[in-house]
Amino acid sequence: MRTHARQLAELRLIEGTALKGNRLKAGCAVLGMVLAGGVQAGGSADISVLQRIPDSYAQAGTLVTIAPGRKLNLRCEGHGEQTVLLEAGSRADTTTWFRLQPLLAASSKVCSYDRAGYGFSDEGPLPRNLDADVADLHALIQQADLHAPLVMVGHSRGSNIVRLYADRYPADVSGMVLIDPPAQDIAAVAPDWAKQEEEMSAQRFAFISQCEAGAEKHQLASPPPALARCVAGANPLAGAKVNAAIAAYKYKPAFWRTLKSELEDNVVVYRQPVAATETHGSTPMIVLTAADTYADAPADIRKTLEAARDKTQAQILATTTRHQRIVVDHASHDIQLDQPQAVASAVAALMKQTAVPVQQAATGMP
Template sequence: MNGTFRKAGHVTLWMALAGCAHAGSAELAAVPERIPDSYAKAGTLVAIAPGRSLNLRCEGNGPQTVILEAGSHADTTTWFKLQPLLAASAKVCSYDRAGYGFSDGGPLPRDLAAEVADLHALIQHAKLHTPLLLVGHSRGSNIARLYAQRYPADLNGLVLIDPPAQDVASVAPEWAKQEAQMSEQRFSFIHQCEAGAEKHQLASPPSALAACVAGGNPAASAKVNASIAAYKFKPVFWRTLESELRDNAVIYGQPVSPRETLGALPVTVLTASDTYADAPGDIRGTLEAARDATQAKILATTTHGRRILVDHASHDIQLDQPVAVANAVDALLTQTATQAH
């Protein structure tokens, strides 16, 4: 869900323990309105294994490094507003996960473990300076959390953008049942698109496959939209998408593990005001409560966490309120730099 750009929130409060702060007003920044045409081609292709490369885009030359981990089936274009804001004070990198954008496909299944392993290999082979700050949106927040547990020495902080509700079935069983039914329909659709891609039909699809080719992003030029469409014409995209969505069902079908711990790692959770704006009114409150409970459990895994509510934002806070995200990241960079000295 993409929203219109509004004046974004300014982070003003640090908390040693998990808490909640509202983002207030901040000065308008020079936020890009259009996806640059540079996104029509790969940034730097980093070989992480024989025959496998991931597409990496880095900006800025600051003393600290930030990596941006996208949500489910998103590529680096999801960060086109945020990345240049952060580049003013840090080296900031986004990348396409395996099977998306300009990155090669990876071994199936594309579960969290596979994606964490790829990210670790990318950091090593790109020779990115550690410890670094990891920013994860949606599914990317789950990747970031697992990465922090497996490679704690690599990180000095996490910023998690609207981590989704987990174990919704425990509070909204009928909603969860409907979602499961919709997922099966979605997988049937993906199989049709994959078959069409195998036959090289998606560039000029027959009417039965027209839905596989979505309309272009209105914030992108024809050149950028053509490059986005091109990787979705490939079977590897559809295989990756199905595997990732099936893993989502596993992840979000269970609660945050009581064994999960991040120790004293600083963690900031950004919560969107309108995550469930499209949900029916009689269920929206329940879904928000489930998300809030999940995020509280995430914050309970660290002794240095805080939660910030970002107003006028859908689940895609990095697109609706990029300045709010930039302020949260900058605040954490300032804290970690102070602690390092």
């Protein structure tokens, strides 16, 4: 399992939280590891849980045209009456699902994809905000002819994408599993923390702009010392082919433009509370909460951050009349990597709620 200190550092850079101390120096180093695909997570003793990213991730799955000159990379496997759609968190590509997707594919069709600008997907028009993400997802579902309604699984920022998609296209969504949705409106609970994060944002975006400029000059494959933080070593969970593929797209300016725009949108999204008008009727929802998201934070800060997250998740759960919250032990923010079987069990439980009875499916009767 990833050390929680490293995971918490990732959160403050990627999801919009910050710790006191020498944050920029440590944070930029961690961001470099993240951008190189350096995820680490504890595996289950169950041999069905993959321990390494398969070499198949070194190539695109199916490239689906969603607009003239634009394709998104889609990976589907398995078969079943219901289809599960996996929506990754910030800066993540389909490799984030390498442990979970095979577990789900054993009993259903499951698809993951690279958002625009990540993995094998083409860059999309800026800004890369939630509206753009939802529009792309809708086009992908239509063009790939994915059978709706779908069970949607969203991790972190992906939970915001899934919720907005369900709001705009409710007929497409039969249920949602949200993996550790981050705190929103953290200033209402931790104003000092929020203020520090605002101050750090300018430094974070300056760093990303430096990397983008280096990518424009084709310098990142062999970076000068000033750009060394933009890259990192190989992912120990992947072989040479997958690491080469990860590096190739992260050396491109498109990745850095996308990353910067997405993180700028995170600032906007997480500054606001869950909208009081958000509602999903009776659509089933399960929220998975990581027990160790803030494990290495000082006790007082951890308590505050958990309170902010819990408040947000309670607001999200209140948007539907059919909801459940499950705390997952021994898991960092990346529950799908640390405890993939817990996520698979939640998806299975939700699918039982959303399954159409055989007689109803055959006759079309309610």
